[in-house]
Amino acid sequence: MAPSRKYRLILSLLITSALWAAPPEAPRKPRLVLAIIIDQFRYDYLLRFRNEYHSGLARLLEKAAVFSDAHYLHAATVTAVGHSTFLSGAAPSTSGIVGNEWYDRAASGTVTSVSDPATKLVGGIPNAPGSSPHRLLVSTVPDEVKMQGAESRTIGISIKDRSAILPAGHMADAAYWFDSDSGNWVTSTYYRAELPEWVARINAEHPARQFIGARWFPFDAKDESGTPFCTMVAGTEVRFCGSLEATPWGNEMIEEFAERAVTGEGLGHHAGTDFLTVSFSSNDYVGHAVGPDDPAVRDISIRTDILLGKLFDFVEQQAGAGNTLVVLSADHGVAPVPEVNRARHMPGGRLDRNSVTDQINQALSKRFGPGAWIIAGSPANMPYLNLKLVSSLKLNLADVERVAATAAAGVEHIARVYTAQDLATGAVQQDAISRAFTLSFYGPRSGDLFLLQEPYYLFDASGTSHGTPYAYDTHVPVIFWGPGIKPGSYGESIAVNDIAPTLAALLGTSEPSGSMGRVLTEILQ
Numbered sequence: 455m456a457p458s459r460k461y462r463l464i465l466s467l468l469i470t471s472a473l474w475a476a477p478p479e480a481p482r483k484p485r486l487v488l489a490i491i492i493d494q495f496r497y498d499y500l501l502r503f504r505n506e507y508h509s510g511l512a513r514l515l516e517k518a519a520v521f522s523d524a525h526y527l528h529a530a531t532v533t534a535v536g537h538s539t540f541l542s543g544a545a546p547s548t549s550g551i552v553g554n555e556w557y558d559r560a561a562s563g564t565v566t567s568v569s570d571p572a573t574k575l576v577g578g579i580p581n582a583p584g585s586s587p588h589r590l591l592v593s594t595v596p597d598e599v600k601m602q603g604a605e606s607r608t609i610g611i612s613i614k615d616r617s618a619i620l621p622a623g624h625m626a627d628a629a630y631w632f633d634s635d636s637g638n639w640v641t642s643t644y645y646r647a648e649l650p651e652w653v654a655r656i657n658a659e660h661p662a663r664q665f666i667g668a669r670w671f672p673f674d675a676k677d678e679s680g681t682p683f684c685t686m687v688a689g690t691e692v693r694f695c696g697s698l699e700a701t702p703w704g705n706e707m708i709e710e711f712a713e714r715a716v717t718g719e720g721l722g723h724h725a726g727t728d729f730l731t732v733s734f735s736s737n738d739y740v741g742h743a744v745g746p747d748d749p750a751v752r753d754i755s756i757r758t759d760i761l762l763g764k765l766f767d768f769v770e771q772q773a774g775a776g777n778t779l780v781v782l783s784a785d786h787g788v789a790p791v792p793e794v795n796r797a798r799h800m801p802g803g804r805l806d807r808n809s810v811t812d813q814i815n816q817a818l819s820k821r822f823g824p825g826a827w828i829i830a831g832s833p834a835n836m837p838y839l840n841l842k843l844v845s846s847l848k849l850n851l852a853d854v855e856r857v858a859a860t861a862a863a864g865v866e867h868i869a870r871v872y873t874a875q876d877l878a879t880g881a882v883q884q885d886a887i888s889r890a891f892t893l894s895f896y897g898p899r900s901g902d903l904f905l906l907q908e909p910y911y912l913f914d915a916s917g918t919s920h921g922t923p924y925a926y927d928t929h930v931p932v933i934f935w936g937p938g939i940k941p942g943s944y945g946e947s948i949a950v951n952d953i954a955p956t957l958a959a960l961l962g963t964s965e966p967s968g969s970m971g972r973v974l975t976e977i978l979q
């Protein structure tokens with residue numbers, strides 16, 4: 455045989471055997487996705503308290519794919535919007551979730567992101583109004599999995615109704631939240647007519663009662679001789695916690711409920727991928743009250759690390775090792791307390807929301823005649839104009855908006871004002887902040903004016919808040935851990951909107967209907 459023929463034969467054998475070789479094994483599909491939001495958990499809390507994390511967060515930081523530059527793209531960095539983006543990948547301009555609440559012109563009243571007069575609460579005060587995802591206009595990843603048809607379960611859990619409902623989506627088997635009026639875990643008739651037995655059993659144990667009169671001491675306090683962060687008794691010298699939600703025990707109740715959901719619903723044991731969405735709310739309540747630089751925030755962050763470790767252990771034990779995909783993020787960050795900032799020579803301060811609204815109203819009254827030009831109860835940073843008044847006087851809405859915007863822009867420490875017309879037509883300064891406002895604008899629901907305060911300024915009279923496109927509000931953790939994920943530290947700039955399409959790719963489903971992110975292919979095995 456001539457060498458060239460021999461060579462050709464070997465080559466053809468090599469090619470044939472390459473064709474025969476099995477394709478690289480696709481990573482196992484997770485049996486369960488554990489999708490976690492820590493409410494108001496700013497990205498820097500991962501680094502700031504890193505040395506004190508030894509449990510769940512430490513495990514993620516060591517073993518997971520961790521993004522260090524993940525931001526929200528929208529300006530309306532509030533709870534409902536963050537939770538709606540998390541598993542839909544959609545901006546409010548598409549999802550329709552433009553805030554925690556907004557003025558509904560058709561109903562002539564304020565609605566919340568999940569309020570649903572067609573439903574009733576189940577498990578709480580009889581006949582109390584219920585909540586549902588009916589205002590969410592897009593699908594979520596769990597919806598897409600459900601639409602594929604394989605049997606799977608989706609359960610959403612949080613203390614807040616919106617945080618339980620919005621990530622889980624429309625086809626969820628149930629969302630459960632804590633109803634402080636009754637002290638019970640509840641759902642709504644949107645999902646089911648009665649509580650399942652495992653939830654009824656938890657309520658029969660009265661989970662909240664054990665915390666009556668409790669005092670919150672640092673997690674590592676040796677005894678109770680020191681000063682507590684707060685107490686559940688009002689009127690003492692120690693700060694009143696305000697509510698159970700505003701203590702670490704709120705998170706403990708959520709974690710306990712999540713464990714019971716795993717066993718109660720047999721999560722991780724269905725033909726299709728199950729979803730458990732858990733939103734830890736207490737970090738947000740505590741953060742609002744005392745601000746990011748207070749020792750109570752450090753304490754609840756460390757306690758969250760411990761709780762997550764407990765939850766991960768339990769889920770792994772129930773669903774089997776290597777069967778759970780964990781994805782973790784936060785719904786928004788938070789600004790420092792203005793007084794704390796001022797004391798350290800940083801900018802910041804407080805705006806009087808009533809005075810801002812008054813100034814707009816006065817300018818409109820002066821120009822077009824006296825009247826209630828702003829709808830009462832409008833959010834300070836997104837006022838709604840009285841359209842009935844505008845049309846009764848046969849005025850051009852764009853002219854009215856312009857006069858209102860000029861007045862608002864004249865208020866000290868207001869950095870920018872957009873009108874609905876500006877955002878709808880793209881007549882805006884071309885930069886990231888304008889894009890963030892455009893992505894937050896949904897015509898049928900949004901207000902007529904959008905006010906952006908200077909960085910570190912708040913419309914709140916006390917404590918601190920969030921809701922701007924500034925980095926302290928948009929920068930959050932994005933972490934993936936589990937089958938199919940390449941661990942590591944990822945420094946590229948990504949959007950929280952990338953979580954949903956990435957999950958869809960991992961699970962082999964369509965991306966959700968309003969998804970605007972990209973698949974984070976760099977973390978896929």
Ligand SMILES: [Zn+2]
Pocket residue numbers: 493494532533534738785786
């Ligand atoms: Zn929140």
